[in-house]
Amino acid sequence: MKKVIAVFAAFLMVFCIAGCDSGKKPQESAVTTTADPNSIEVPDFSGLTRVQIEMKYPKLNIKFDEKYDDSAEEDEFISQTPSAGTKINKDDEILVEISLGGKLVEVDDYTGRNIDDAKTLIEKQGLVCDIVYDDSEAVARNCIISTMPSARTMVEKGSTVICYVSLGSAVQEIRVPDMLGMSIEDASKIAEENSIGLTITYDNTSILEPGTVIKQGVDPDTVVEPNAKVEVVIAGENASAIRRTTITVNVNSSLEGEFEIKYYIDGTLVPEKTEIKEISLTRKIEWELSGTDVHTYSIMVTSRATGQTGKLYEIEVDFTTDPPARNILDSNVNIFRELMNA
Incomplete structure (x- = not known):
């Protein structure tokens, strides 16, 4: 009987010891020591967050330095000093840099701005511009109604700013713009901006400037449906056939006096080019020409002092050749002196 009691007591003792051991808390991560009991090897903290480092190495003298870093998420490890594996005194300080995330930038107020201009500015801030179109009675077409995040919000670089852009009124009133005299490029651009084809x-x-609008089939300010087609007539031939050249006439600037200078194409005055020049300040007269024929x-030139008029220069230009063929018909560089003495 005594043997049975002794065996049972021994069994209880082993069971209690095992139960007590199983309730122990997990130990902290071991730090590699060296032959010197006061010396350790610095652990490798890469891949850990600040919280994980503090939990795994509570006995190390770690100083944390937090900084913005575009390459690391918030609370992630960036670097350490000394580096991993370095032998140091166990009480020496270890500096660990932890990321605060990407540097924050402030979203500007883009309300009412043209979306093309705003998109350029947003991308210059290191942000991504996403565009959502919506009808608006109050905000002009292609201008920003609002943004998300809103103005003055601080966000990380690389964040997306959603721009809500106006399509204009849901019921649009399209008015035909005045395109007369515009280049074909400018006319096409303004037509597109006004939803007109x-x-x-x-x-x-036509003797007017090649490549410009000389007639439009619908009068300016006429109300039309969105995407309506408007016929325009362009002076000259297709732009790809237009060739250019420049004529230059040198002037004797030792003379003095004002002269009115007029320009003609095939005998027809080009009134917008008429100009007054003080001959003593003029070294040359240039005229840029273009055409397809x-x-x-x-x-x-006309002397303002004597009222006398004479021909300074005349040239025939054949734009059907490349480069344009030039044939000088008349040139009188002394005309200024002759008119002053008339």
């Missing part, structure tokens, strides 16, 4: 034809008999260009 263009049907383009060319008039190679053969034209004659003349420059006439």
Whole structure:
């Protein structure tokens, strides 16, 4: 009987010891020591967060330095000093840099701005611009109604800013713009901005500036449906056939006096080019020409002092050749002196 009691007592003792051991708390991560009991090897903290480092190495003298870093998420390890594996005194300080995330930038107020301009500015801040279109009675077409996040919000670089852009009124009133005199490029751009399509034809008999609108099929300010087609007539032939050249006439600047200078194409005055020049301040007269056919260009001068008029220069230019063929018909660089002495 005594043997049975002794065996039972021994069994209880083993069971209690095992139960007590199983309730022990997990130990902290071991730090590699060296032959010197006061010396340790610095652990490798890479891949750990600040909380994980504090939990695994509570006895180390770790100083944390938090900084913004675009390459690391918030609370992630960036670097350590000394580096992993370095032998140090166990009480020495270890500096660990922890990321605060990407540097924050402030979203500007883009309300009312044209979306093209705003997109450029947003991307310059290191942010991504996402565009959502919506009808708006109050905000002009292609301008920003609002943003998300809103203005003055601090966000990380690389964040997306959603721009809500106006399509204009849900019921749009489209008015035909005045495109007369515009280049074909400018006319096409303004038509697109006003939701209008263009049907383009060319008039190679026109003496007006090639490549410009000389007629439009719908009067300016006429109300039309969105995407309506408007016919425009362009002076000259297709732009790909237009060639250019420049004529230059040197002037004797030792003379003095004011002269009115007029320019003619095939005998027709180009009134917008008429100008007054003080001859003593003028070294040369230049005229940029363009066309698709053969034209004659003349420059006439009138002395403001005597009222006398004469021809300074006349040239025939054939734009059907490349480069344009030039044939000088008349040139009188002494015309200024002759008119002053008339």
